[in-house]
Amino acid sequence: MHIEVSKKKVAKSDKEVFDFLSDIKNFKTLMPDNIDKFEVLDEKTFKFALKGMPEIILRLKEQFPNEKVVLGAASDKLPFTLTGNIKALSENESEVGLSFEGEFNAMMAMMIKTPITNFMETLSSNLDKIG
Template identity: 60%
Template sequence: MFIETPKIQISKNTEDTFNFLNDLPNFRLLMPENIEKFEVLNENRFLFALKGMPEIVLEKKEQTPFKQIVLGAASEKLPFTLTADIIEVDTDKSEVVLSFKGEFNAMMAMMIKKPITNFINTLSTNLAKV
């Protein structure tokens, strides 16, 4: 399953945008309103739970300074990644595209596609506001 948000423009250069996303406590600012729990576990992992959903632990998997950050599920039960691609537009502007990639059976994919799409769209919308 692959889901991608439209590009959003941010009034920060690529370095500032990268540093914001690389600082995991900042993800609390991007979360939907229905967040029930958010906890930074260490500098590379955080846990969150949305109302009616199980807790998910995300950890940094890869990063390319000022261009990309890849977070992934810490659990092997639901293998997926959430990638932020950062594109330079100008010296003080950048664009970000969030993408979700996961390996799920057809039934699971059908059940989670809409909530995941809403979730990453909310992250993207809130990132544009920060």
């Protein structure tokens, strides 16, 4: 299953965006208002839960300086990745595209597609909060 949300222009350099997304504790800033739990487990791993949803543990899997940050599920039971692609538009502006990739059966995909899409759209719109 592949989900991509609209790219978001951010008034920060590609390096600033990359540094922000590479520091996993910053994801708390991007989370939706209905977050129930956010806990940093180590420098590359955090877990979070949205109200009414199971806990999800994400781990920083890959980093390509100033271009891409890839987070993945810490569990192999539901393998997926969440990728932030960063493109410099100018010295002080970047474009960030978020995408989700996962292997799910048809029933699971049908159930999670809308919540994941909404979650990613919230993360994307909250990129304005990068400090």
